[in-house]
Amino acid sequence: MHVIQQTFSVPYSYEVFFTTHLFDSGNPLLKNYLESQAANNLSKRLLVIADEGLIKHHPNLPAQIRHYCASVSGFELAGDILVIPGGEAVKNDMPLFYSLVDAIDQYSIDRHSFVIGIGGGAVLDLVGFAAAVSHRGVRHIRIPSTVLSQNDSGVGVKNGINYKGKKNFLGSFAPPAAVFNDAHLLTTLDPKDWRAGIAEAVKVALIKDAPFFEWLEANATALAHGDLPLMQELVYRCAALHMAHIGGAGDPFESGSSRPLDFGHWSAHKLEQLSNFDLRHGEAVSIGMAVDSVYASLLGWLDQASALRIVKLLQQLQLPVYHPLMENKDGVPSPVIKGLEEFREHLGGRLTICLLKGIGVAAEVHVMDLTLLDKAVETVRSLS
Template sequence: MKPLKQEFTVNFEYPVYFTEGLFEEANLTFASIFKENFAFKPKIIFFIDSEVYKLHDELLNQIEYYFQKYNYLPKLVDTPIIIPGGEVVKNDIQYLKEVYRLLEKHKICRHSYIIVLGGGALLDMIGYAASTAHRGIKLIRIPTTVLAQNDSAIGVKNAINFFDKKNFLGCFTPPYAVINDFNFLKTLKKRDWISGVAEAIKVALIKDKDFFDFIEEHAITLKNSSNIQPMKELIYRCAELHLNHIGKSGDPFEKGSSRPLDFGHWSAHKLERLTNYQLRHGEAVAIGIALDTTYSYLFGLLSKEEWQRVLKTITNVGFNIFVPELGKSLKNPNDQDSIFQGLSEFQEHLGGELTIMLLQQIGHGIEVNEIDIRQYQASIEKLETFSKELNENKQLQTI
């Protein structure tokens, strides 16, 4: 008998909205997502990051009043559930189990909606729950950090950490919709405000020189949360570049070995664990970008002038470009605490041959399949020296 062959195409489409004051009475952004005439009234359940809830204590009342006013919306089955944010919610599987329990309790089905409002880690975990419960429940993401609004929330990845490995359990499931409300950014701590700029620097370096020029020009301003306009522009352009890549790459679910949007990430993921997640993801990515940019320079791909421009822009935004964990077990790449273990873990996570994105020039990345460990060791030492020089110069300027 001849083998049977199945072939079909599934189109995915979802909107990404930008607004302010999402649940204010006159704001129709959220209400416009839903049809006014359902064949039957579906259900909806909210999960809210506990840190966001603390900073926006009026939020629950706003949501409940909003649903009363626009009574054609899906049925709100419960008061929004408050749940911790941060990596703890991805590291401890008990949080995932509790979400499953609540979905079962309220009989949330495939025609229902899950709303998650918070930072990237919570969005990852709730997204994983939404994708796996009943093989898929419609998910609406409302990211509340710069990092989530310009990167993680607008993509198709969902995951939790397992076996002490970042995103070991996960899936690719597009959201039903994403809503970026800039008002949530106004209460961010300085570290979280800055952290998300790292992903913008990343995508600018490998895809858009003009965008990098914008970040370089506004680096000092972007550090100041009292001026939100440059950050709005950064988030919009960064989100646009990410969406374009996901939609036009030909590999949105990463079936191949190439993952250009993870420039700087092989070391970043390892650094997060080596620092027991004391480093924010964006802070680790900034260091990873600095490292791969330095390697690109020493390897002869990038000019000295562009190398220095990149590192100075990263530090002007407010990032450190070196932490002690980067140099730990530097001469012993096989040590489990060595940053170079991140290379094998990165390759294992993606499969296939090792593929690392480097810089050929600002705005243009180049993928390589082999790296020189000794050159990377030299890059770490170079990065530490350059970091010390920058810090000394800053101290002299303040005297």
């Protein structure tokens, strides 16, 4: 028998920048970054794809982008800025996905050029996936425009779209070349989107950082009512924890079955789908965290007082903690329960659910007691 084995590693490095008014002519941050990436004596292209919802609130942004990019040496805009719909529905739109791949082809976006996605998490997921599968991967830059994408999804290494009702079934691990968080883009968010993004900060605090959880408790009312300086601190702290996990967990591409950053998500993904995405991702995660926290207390892992603190914080942030879809009805199990099997399948191994043993202390289980889970749902319903 003959065997040839090859082992190699590929280093990845990218930066997350925090700024405001990114495309203001007096802000050199993006210009300096791009010019540092320019190829000698070659003019390369920037394909900009923007979220329609963002453009509605910032109608002058396309003109600002064109003016700003005209001053960048070594790069030129590739045609018009592509404005596409936002929201989870775009991740179910295969013709839209193919149109982005066609645009990358049409404008000759090569590996020295950049695809720049500007918008919420769904748009960034879609744009990142289109970039990842074109030419086996062209560089993409993310400019997240929501709290959720600035503090969580937009700073990670994953991209994806939905398939046959399964969230992120098609996707890739393709780190961005860089991320630029512009706080000004948050100022026009719908209040529900503003608050929904805070759910991921609660999540990462619960599994990694008890003092951050206490900070959220102390500032919950101001955060829920739109305090921008506090939100900027929240985004930074949350993004820092997220980035530290990606680099420090030793499994950035999730080759194992452990995903602690998905606390509260096994039910959230299913809730989003079953509600026809009327529930925002952060709202569904809030419900998932409330149920899983109470479940952990019924399991004897988390003390009851801590579980109640968690539910209370979510309520102070004006986030939902319960939805009727979680209930069993007439002896028929909640359709959300199917999310457990889909979550196991998505992980590619045995079921692994992140729960809490304390605020800031995460642990894993591989079996969920459905009787206790029903009781947790009922408890949360009574609290809501």
